[in-house]
Amino acid sequence: MAVEMKSHQFRREREDTWKQLEYLTTKAEKKGIKSLDADEITRLPQLYRATLSSLSVARAISLDQNVLTYLEGLATRAHLVLYGNHERAYEAFSQFFDHRLPRAIRAMGWELALATLTLLLGALAGFFLTMMDPDWFYAFVNSEIAQGRTPTTSTEELREVIDGSKSNGVAGLDLFTTFLVTHNAQVGITAFALGIAFGLPTLYLLFSTGTMLGGFLALYASRDLGVELGGWLMIHGTTELFAVIVCGAAGLHIGRAMVFPGKRLRMENLATAGRTAAMAVMGGVFMFVIAGFLEGFGRQLIIDTVTRYTIATVMLVLWCSYFYLAGHKKEDDAQSIQAQ
Amino acid sequence: MRNLFKRSSRPKAVRAPSGREIRALETAEGVALQLELASVGERIAAFALDMVIQFFGILAVSVGVGFISSAMDSPQFWVIFVMLFTFLGRNFYFIFFELRWAGQTPGKRVAKIRVINRGEGRLTADAIFARNLLREIELFLPLTLLMAMNLTDGASGRTITLAAIWTTILLLFPLFNRDNLRAGDLIAGTLVVHKNTQALLADAAEVAEAQDEAIHFTSRQLGFYGEFELQKLEDIMRSKTFWSRDDELKRVAQTIANKIGWEGNEPETQTRSFLSAFYAAQRNQLEGRMLMGNRRASKHDDASE
Numbered sequence: 001m002a003v004e005m006k007s008h009q010f011r012r013e014r015e016d017t018w019k020q021l022e023y024l025t026t027k028a029e030k031k032g033i034k035s036l037d038a039d040e041i042t043r044l045p046q047l048y049r050a051t052l053s054s055l056s057v058a059r060a061i062s063l064d065q066n067v068l069t070y071l072e073g074l075a076t077r078a079h080l081v082l083y084g085n086h087e088r089a090y091e092a093f094s095q096f097f098d099h100r101l102p103r104a105i106r107a108m109g110w111e112l113a114l115a116t117l118t119l120l121l122g123a124l125a126g127f128f129l130t131m132m133d134p135d136w137f138y139a140f141v142n143s144e145i146a147q148g149r150t151p152t153t154s155t156e157e158l159r160e161v162i163d164g165s166k167s168n169g170v171a172g173l174d175l176f177t178t179f180l181v182t183h184n185a186q187v188g189i190t191a192f193a194l195g196i197a198f199g200l201p202t203l204y205l206l207f208s209t210g211t212m213l214g215g216f217l218a219l220y221a222s223r224d225l226g227v228e229l230g231g232w233l234m235i236h237g238t239t240e241l242f243a244v245i246v247c248g249a250a251g252l253h254i255g256r257a258m259v260f261p262g263k264r265l266r267m268e269n270l271a272t273a274g275r276t277a278a279m280a281v282m283g284g285v286f287m288f289v290i291a292g293f294l295e296g297f298g299r300q301l302i303i304d305t306v307t308r309y310t311i312a313t314v315m316l317v318l319w320c321s322y323f324y325l326a327g328h329k330k331e332d333d334a335q336s337i338q339a340q
Numbered sequence: 341m342r343n344l345f346k347r348s349s350r351p352k353a354v355r356a357p358s359g360r361e362i363r364a365l366e367t368a369e370g371v372a373l374q375l376e377l378a379s380v381g382e383r384i385a386a387f388a389l390d391m392v393i394q395f396f397g398i399l400a401v402s403v404g405v406g407f408i409s410s411a412m413d414s415p416q417f418w419v420i421f422v423m424l425f426t427f428l429g430r431n432f433y434f435i436f437f438e439l440r441w442a443g444q445t446p447g448k449r450v451a452k453i454r455v456i457n458r459g460e461g462r463l464t465a466d467a468i469f470a471r472n473l474l475r476e477i478e479l480f481l482p483l484t485l486l487m488a489m490n491l492t493d494g495a496s497g498r499t500i501t502l503a504a505i506w507t508t509i510l511l512l513f514p515l516f517n518r519d520n521l522r523a524g525d526l527i528a529g530t531l532v533v534h535k536n537t538q539a540l541l542a543d544a545a546e547v548a549e550a551q552d553e554a555i556h557f558t559s560r561q562l563g564f565y566g567e568f569e570l571q572k573l574e575d576i577m578r579s580k581t582f583w584s585r586d587d588e589l590k591r592v593a594q595t596i597a598n599k600i601g602w603e604g605n606e607p608e609t610q611t612r613s614f615l616s617a618f619y620a621a622q623r624n625q626l627e628g629r630m631l632m633g634n635r636r637a638s639k640h641d642d643a644s645e
Contacts, residue, residue: 005623006627015540019540061631063630065574069357069536080442190481196523274527275528278527
C-alpha cells in the first residue's frame, strides 16, 4: 500500500489513549478504584470519553475486527468501572441501617398487614382446634420442635421446660443459639424466595407457623400455664415473629408485583419490588440473629415472667419505632434520585 | 424487556462475531455499547465451578476446625462452627463475591462472565441480595426436599413430583426468555454478560504491508467479496493455521484466486504474501466504500454498485 489506510492511521493516532485506559481500567478492576492516585482518577473519565469516541469512529470507518472488539470490550469495562459501585463496605453497612432498611420495610405496608393477619389467623386456628381436640397438636407441631412436649406430657414437666429449672435437652447455649439463628434465617429466606410463586407458598408458610404457635399455646393454656408460656415464648418471640412477618411480607411483595404490575412494565416493577424485598429480608436475617441471642441467652438467664414480658414489649416497641421513624430525612436526597 | 414472553413477534437476534447475542448498553455520552449475553453453557460452567469451590471450602474448613476442636477437646465448638460456616456458604458465598468483585465470583471469573444491572444505573447491593437469595428455592430447597424424601423412604410421592416440577420450571427458566434470565435475575433486574477482555493485536494489514508489495489487485478483483469474507480472512490470518498449515492456507488462497480471477502463480509460490496483500487491498477497498455510506455485507450482497 503506497497510501496508508484511514483505519490504520486512525489506530496509530489513538492507540496510546486506549492503552492508557486499558492500564487504568485493569488496575481499578483488580485493586479497586481507590487504588488509583489523584492524577489517574482525573484522567480516567477523559480517557474513557476519548475511547468512546474512538469506538464510534471505528464503527464507521474500520473493518478491523480485532480493533472493534477490543474497543467495544475496553469501553464497556471502563464504563462499568466508572459507573460502578464505589461505596465502601462500612458506608454500605451504615446506609443500610440508617435509611435503606426502614424505608424498604415501610414500602411494604399492605404486605406486612397481610402477613400479620395470616399468622394471627393460623395461631387462632391452631389454638382453638387444639383446645377442642388435643390430637390436633400433632398435626401442627412437628416432633423436632416439640422436643418431647406433647399433650401426654405431665404438667410438671411442661412447667420445668419454661421456668428454666431444667435444661431443655439441648447440649448448650451457644449450640442452641447457632442452630436457632441459622434454621430460622433459612426459613425466612425461603419464605421470601417462595414469593415468586405468586406469594401463595409464603402465605401457607405464615399460616402454618401460626398454627404451630397456636397449638403450643393451647397445650400450655389447657394446663393453666398459658401466661408463663407467653413470657417464655415472647422474650424472643416478638423479635422472631416480627422477623417471620418481615420475610413473609417480602415474599408477598414479590408475589404482588408479579400479579399486579401497576403502571410500569411488569419486568421493571418486578425488579424494583425484588430489590426492596431483598433488602427487607436482610433486615429479617439480622432480626433472627438478635432473636437467637435473646432466646439462647436471655431466656435461660431471665426466668421471671414479668421481666420476660417487659423485655418482649420493649423489643417490639424498639423494632416498630425504628422501622417507623428511621431514615425519613434523606427521603429525597441524591440517593433516591439516582435509584430512579 | 417488553418482549419477554413473545418470542415470535421479535426480529432475529443480533449476534457478535463470537456468536453471542448482543444487548445495547446506553451511555450518557450517547454511544450504545454492545454487551454480549453470556451463553447458558458459560453460566452452567461458572455455577458448577462455584459449587465445587463452595463444597471443598466447607469441607476443608470443617476438617481444619475438626483438628482444632479435637485438640481443644470441644466437639461442640466444631458443630457450631460447621453449622455457621455452612449457613454462610450456602447463603452468602455468591453475595460476598459479587459485592466485592463487581458482579463476579471465582466461577464467573474463570468463565469470563459478569453480572450487570439491566438498563441504566449501577449494580447495587440490593440487586445482588435479591438475585442470590433466590437460589434458595431455585436449587437448595428442592435439593433438600429430594434428599429428605429419600431418607424417609418415599413418604409422599406427590411431594417428590411437586419438587421435581418446581425445580424443572426454575432450572429451565433461563432457556425460555430472550435474555437467559433466571428467576433471581428477573426479580433483581440484573443481566449476566460476557466480559470481553480482547487484547489489542497487531493490525493484520500492517503485517501485509511489511511483506512483498509487488502484488496488486484491480478494482474488479476487489469487487467480489464483502465484509463477512474479509473478517473470515482476518480470523484465518490471526489463527495458528496461518503459520503452520501450508496445505490449508494454499487451499484458501486458491479459492480466492479462482473467485477473483487471479492468473499468476502467487497463491502457490508466495501464499502468505498473497493472502496478506489481498486482505489489505480488500479492506482498503471496503473501508473506502464504507466512508461513502456504501457497505457490502457479504459476497451475496448485490444491492449496491
